[in-house]
Amino acid sequence: MVIVFGPSKMTKSRATLPFLMALTAIALYFCYLLVAPFLKPIIFSSILAIIFYPVQARIHRVIRNRHISALLSTAVVILLIILLSFFLGRAIVSGLGEIYQSLRGSGEGRERLTLFIVQVIDRAIAWTSGYVPISAPDLQKALLTQVEKVVAGLVAVTAGAFQSITSLAVNALMTFFILFFLLRDGRSMLRRGAVILPLRPNQVTRLYQCVKDTLNAIVYGTLAIAAVQGTLTGLAFWVLGVSSPVIWGVVTSLCALLPIVGTTFVLLPAMFMLILSGHWVKGLILLIWGIFVVHPVDNVLRPYLIGEHTKLSTLYVFFAVLGGLKTFGGVGVFIGPLVLAVTVALFRFLREEKRAGTWSLEEDGG
Numbered sequence: 131m132v133i134v135f136g137p138s139k140m141t142k143s144r145a146t147l148p149f150l151m152a153l154t155a156i157a158l159y160f161c162y163l164l165v166a167p168f169l170k171p172i173i174f175s176s177i178l179a180i181i182f183y184p185v186q187a188r189i190h191r192v193i194r195n196r197h198i199s200a201l202l203s204t205a206v207v208i209l210l211i212i213l214l215s216f217f218l219g220r221a222i223v224s225g226l227g228e229i230y231q232s233l234r235g236s237g238e239g240r241e242r243l244t245l246f247i248v249q250v251i252d253r254a255i256a257w258t259s260g261y262v263p264i265s266a267p268d269l270q271k272a273l274l275t276q277v278e279k280v281v282a283g284l285v286a287v288t289a290g291a292f293q294s295i296t297s298l299a300v301n302a303l304m305t306f307f308i309l310f311f312l313l314r315d316g317r318s319m320l321r322r323g324a325v326i327l328p329l330r331p332n333q334v335t336r337l338y339q340c341v342k343d344t345l346n347a348i349v350y351g352t353l354a355i356a357a358v359q360g361t362l363t364g365l366a367f368w369v370l371g372v373s374s375p376v377i378w379g380v381v382t383s384l385c386a387l388l389p390i391v392g393t394t395f396v397l398l399p400a401m402f403m404l405i406l407s408g409h410w411v412k413g414l415i416l417l418i419w420g421i422f423v424v425h426p427v428d429n430v431l432r433p434y435l436i437g438e439h440t441k442l443s444t445l446y447v448f449f450a451v452l453g454g455l456k457t458f459g460g461v462g463v464f465i466g467p468l469v470l471a472v473t474v475a476l477f478r479f480l481r482e483e484k485r486a487g488t489w490s491l492e493e494d495g496g
Contacts, residue, residue: 171304173461178305179312180345182207186313200314204306218384333479337472340440344471347439348464355431356386359393359424366419370412372400386428388460393424436467446470 165172186203193199312319324334364379372378382396397420404413433448440447447467454466 168304170459170461171301172308173458173465174301175305175308175312177345177461177464178207178309179316180342181349183313183316186316196314200310203313204310207309208306214384218381329479333482337475337479340471340475341468344436344440344468345464347436348467351432351435351439352387352463354435355428356383358431359383359386359427362419362424362427363393363396366416366424367400370404370409370416372404392428393420397424432463440467440471442467442470442474 182203185206186199189202189206190196190199193202320338324331324338327334327337329337360379360381360383363382364375367375367378378396378400382393385395386393397416401413401416401420404410404416429448429452432451433444436442436451437444437447447470450466450470451463452466454462454464454469456462458465
């Protein structure tokens, strides 16, 4: 008579793998909960690490210490971003000042900006008082009340903007902090990831290359689109007689690099300045040019350039970009096409495994 005090060794070995897989899945889920609040800085720092890794490699050839070379590479990235931000801010301030002075000054066919605004308000009051039984002073008082509400709303918006700037500063610090470690330990992280992934060595290499090629296509495509949109905006400003068209073209190109800001940051204020200065036709022309020419360049050229470089369908890339923007915000410009490229690569690997007969061999062996 055999007495069994516990599960057999074979039963334990069969239960070990599913148990470990379940525990690993639970652990990964909790790890995701830990990093979820910092997901955007992690993604953005990963993108910067891939883009600027050639800089890190060149610095590392000169300075063999990987800590110092990663620190210098991170400093280069920070300095580049600061210089671009400073140039953009200075160009916007100087450009707005020049446009305001040119539109405010007296000249042929122009009215002073403040005089024009006062005349518009007086005409609106006179027209309203003809249809509404209310005196002009009461209407002006009501208008002032509404202005006070607008000012209060602007104060609230300013407070919200201050909070957004604080959050942006914290995310920037997190991004640069993560970037340092990615530049320093990036290669070792990739090697460890290659060991963990249940893929063939050539498939891991091709998957990493797919990610790199997709990000390069997005970066170079974004630069090309920004240059085109800046050129189109500068051309419109030159034709409409707005001052400093070259400066505004450069500013538009820099703004086009930021998915959330975009060309609207330049075109909308310029359009309002033209309208408020009495140039209704020019303002309308600029509005039409921005909606039907400048803005569609992004939606049309970006999917084409990315798809041409990565050998993906332009239609698929188009929906990947829009879906990424809607789901992940500005970073979605990178995440959407990247997810699409990785998915296509994984399907390609599955097709290769099926052609190689791996599935049928496993079924026969089972």
